[in-house]
Amino acid sequence: MSIVFSADDQPLNARADYWHHVVGDSLGRLDLVPPATGLDARDQLRIEDLGPVRVIELATGESSQASRKRSHISSSDPELCKIDVQVRGRGVIAHGGREARCAPGDFALVDLLRPCSWANGPSAGIVAVTFPRALLPLSSADLTELAGVRMRGSEGVGALVSSFARQLPGQVDDLAQADAARLGTTMLDLLTVTLSRRLGNRRPIPSESRRRTLLVQIHAFIDEHLSDPALSPRMIADAQYISVRYLHKLFETEPATVVDHIRRLRLDRCRHDLLDPALRALPVSAIGARWGFPNPSHFSRLVTSTFGVPPVELRRLTDVDHWS
Numbered sequence: 001m002s003i004v005f006s007a008d009d010q011p012l013n014a015r016a017d018y019w020h021h022v023v024g025d026s027l028g029r030l031d032l033v034p035p036a037t038g039l040d041a042r043d044q045l046r047i048e049d050l051g052p053v054r055v056i057e058l059a060t061g062e063s064s065q066a067s068r069k070r071s072h073i074s075s076s077d078p079e080l081c082k083i084d085v086q087v088r089g090r091g092v093i094a095h096g097g098r099e100a101r102c103a104p105g106d107f108a109l110v111d112l113l114r115p116c117s118w119a120n121g122p123s124a125g126i127v128a129v130t131f132p133r134a135l136l137p138l139s140s141a142d143l144t145e146l147a148g149v150r151m152r153g154s155e156g157v158g159a160l161v162s163s164f165a166r167q168l169p170g171q172v173d174d175l176a177q178a179d180a181a182r183l184g185t186t187m188l189d190l191l192t193v194t195l196s197r198r199l200g201n202r203r204p205i206p207s208e209s210r211r212r213t214l215l216v217q218i219h220a221f222i223d224e225h226l227s228d229p230a231l232s233p234r235m236i237a238d239a240q241y242i243s244v245r246y247l248h249k250l251f252e253t254e255p256a257t258v259v260d261h262i263r264r265l266r267l268d269r270c271r272h273d274l275l276d277p278a279l280r281a282l283p284v285s286a287i288g289a290r291w292g293f294p295n296p297s298h299f300s301r302l303v304t305s306t307f308g309v310p311p312v313e314l315r316r317l318t319d320v321d322h323w324s
Helices: 012-027 141-148 156-167 177-198 207-224 233-238 243-251 257-273 284-290 297-306 313-315
Strands: 001-007 029-035 042-052 053-059 064-068 078-087 091-095 098-102 107-111 116-120 125-132
Touching: 012 029, 012 042, 012 053, 029 078, 029 297, 042 177, 053 177, 064 141, 078 091, 078 156, 091 107, 098 141, 107 156, 125 177, 141 177, 156 177, 156 207, 177 207, 177 243, 207 233, 207 257, 233 243, 233 257, 243 257, 257 297, 257 313, 284 297, 284 313, 297 313
Parallel strands: none
Antiparallel strands: 001 042, 029 064, 042 053, 053 125, 064 116, 078 107, 078 125, 091 098, 091 116
């Protein structure tokens, strides 16, 4: 279950102390410098737990600063790490003798047993993903090398880490506990692969982490190329530098085969477009073609077998006259 806090839960004269406790209890003891103009309804924090992984979404109104000093760190503190993913605005993370200047999408690794400071501009948004340090297959030296390094969220596996983390807030309320924990595991798998590559693959990656990360990459590739009629198992396998046989093997643990998965995603996009009044003027055949079904007859048969009515009838479900 999500827990949501807002600075305006308290009267104006009590907000600074209240927000200091809320943020400190969520992210670890720290000094929080509230904006000179005060806190307001834009300052919000959401907490969700995905197994051993905690996701914290923080939104700020005006510019803000925070610091975690040596005096805040106790020998009894749990050994936790986190990544801070910049969602909106700009932020600076000073950690381990480095400054990570993050634009939207960028992120940095933070070791919460070491001092750190944060500064964010106005209307900033951050997703922090916190987890036990032991879940990362990294040595202390590796952690020292990576802490406070800005990692781009616009390329490679880093883009998957950033995108996945930014989509986590708000998910847990719709999931069973076991499914939420699997999301947390996937987040750590992506991060493990990203950090290992940053270290030049000096550390072996657990085979199951590699497999799950590869599946996330494959699903992202499919989503990106869903409208391409040429999308096929061969195209996907070539893009991931694997064999078609291994691709099919990976999907043995998925709910559907790769071909069935692509077909269902495309049909769902077609259904969405057919029911969209803004696309009313677009011919049914054009909607099929834009999602990889260039043959109108084949498209009509697929829609009918999947949704129980042909595409023309499906579109009429949005007509006012249909319900009168």
